[in-house]
């Protein structure tokens with residue numbers, strides 16, 4: 141059997157490659173970065189919502205299945221340069237460090253994932269301009285290392301705010317979709333802060349709280365047990381206050397129907413999920429249709445979210461839309477099974 | 486008296502005396518409508534929803550409040566673009582009627598709300614549709630509201646602007662000036678850049694912002710005539726309209742004479758002068 145090609149070494153790709161190996165299929169795992177683990181690794185995710193489980197507890201077993209596995213050929217710092225359909229599967233060209241290599245593969249799993257929204261594009265929040273305005277990309281590592289300090293002066297904050305839906309549900313930046321995780325992750329972060337530093341006030345500004353299913357529990361607990369405060373309405377702009385030493389958040393409290401202006405020491409933007417650069421490249425290379433959102437579209441997503449509709453090509457994870465880690469892992473398993481069946485038959 | 490004097494201040498609560506004697510104009514819910522008013526309100530409601538701009542401007546609303554955040558009017562008055570959009574999207578004839586009485590006039594048409602709206606609504610636009618309807622139907626409240634604005638209207642109709650640069654109060658517009666930002670790139674406007682971008686006399690005096698060439702002002706007036714704006718205004722304030730027509734007629738004559746002089750001076754030297762029939 142020709143090997144199965146897995147594109148992307150995040151949770152979905154790791155899960156797919158691990159499953160394929162345990163099914164006995166030879167697998168090539170291609171990752172464009174020089175390390176495995178995808179966004180959770182790249183941005184040093186701290187605890188995972190909703191169970192407040194350290195990210196390592198989820199990522200390490202996934203990684204453990206890959207490393208040293210004789211059935212998996214690991215190709216880091218490698219990208220896909222070309223893909224041609226052959227009678228069964230694809231003839232692909234891999235590029236690493238400028239060198240090209242042609243390989244025949246029996247099927248392909250696209251697990252190219254998402255990128256966090258670049259919060260600079262929402263310029264009214266001053267991300268990239270005011271050091272104490274952060275987004276998910278920076279706050280997770282701070283929580284991970286337990287040093288929640290203002291980048292501007294290294295002092296601990298007294299009052300923090302989270303602004304949900306930054307780069308999501310917003311046609312101004314061209315991203316009308318919901319990121320699915322921003323609410324629960326923000327709440328989790330606020331809980332992490334309050335658990336360790338109860339002296340820090342935590343406010344979450346929201347237009348809807350979407351902690352669907354059992355995630356709702358953390359939302360309730362965040363108020364009941366950790367005293368996180370929720371304000372219904374959005375912050376529309378951040379400016380400097382008190383001689384530049386604090387941030388001024390201007391918004392509307394839509395329950396009280398009045399404008400608000402509150403000074404904060406640190407503000408966290410719940411930066412959403414966009415199709416990653418790799419996802420866009422793969423769409424072009426395979427001539428795949430993408431939805432209006434730019435994510436890959438499964439043939440019938442309700443029936444089989446891993447089925448691309450193209451023979452020998454399967455999807456897994458956030459390449460087809462915002463997804464939480466467990467969903468990405470499950471899809472990795474599903475895609476592995478389908479790719480294996482296709483390669484075998 | 487300014488339009489906003491009617492509106493209760495946001496920051497302070499009403500004193501007992503104020504609460505007992507409501508402002509000259511009745512606000513939402515307090516006013517019992519007459520049969521005639523009800524009929525007009527129903528007509529306005531239908532016309533509002535039939536307006537082709539309605540479906541283009543009012544798309545839906547997440548009630549996020551970001552439009553209100555940047556709204557200068559919302560900072561001072563019991564008014565918010567979110568409320569206006571809600572009334573446009575879900576209000577009935579009575580709520581629309583109530584908004585038309587006064588609130589719509591608190592907006593200064595700066596369009597910040599549009600820039601902020603994540604749903605892509607044209608809130609400033611729908612407010613101006615509401616205003617148009619209240620003017621077209623010659624609402625008594627509109628007449629009263631606009632009465633103190635003869636000077637502004639005159640300027641708008643003859644010059645095209647009535648805002649001057651000294652009206653800008655930096656404290657109220659934190660996102661303006663040195664901290665202004667452009668789409669993707671972060672840049673700062675230094676006083677040096679500002680001085681280059683804006684002519685010095687404009688920075689120092691307001692008078693020059695009202696200076697406009699005769700030809701431009703006549704073209705503007707022609708637009709008002711052709712698009713029916715002048716007729717709308719006539720229905721609301723015939724006296725002011727006649728005065729404006731007089732002013733413009735006089736300018737047209739002056740302009741015609743000047744053109745005459747100019748072209749006879751140029752005769753034989755150059756080709757024909759561009760014709761303008763203002």
Ligand code: SF4
Pocket residue numbers: 304305306308309317318319320321322323324348349350410412
């Ligand atoms: S999950 Fe929450 S933060 Fe993310 S877009 Fe949806 S509502 Fe906004």
Ligand code: SF4
Pocket residue numbers: 552555556557558559565566591592593594595596597598599608609612
């Ligand atoms: S256009 Fe009117 S409603 Fe919109 S922000 Fe400006 S003043 Fe407020």
Ligand code: SF4
Pocket residue numbers: 545546547548549550551552553566567570601602603604605606608
């Ligand atoms: S910004 Fe747009 S979506 Fe948000 S409240 Fe205003 S009108 Fe509604």
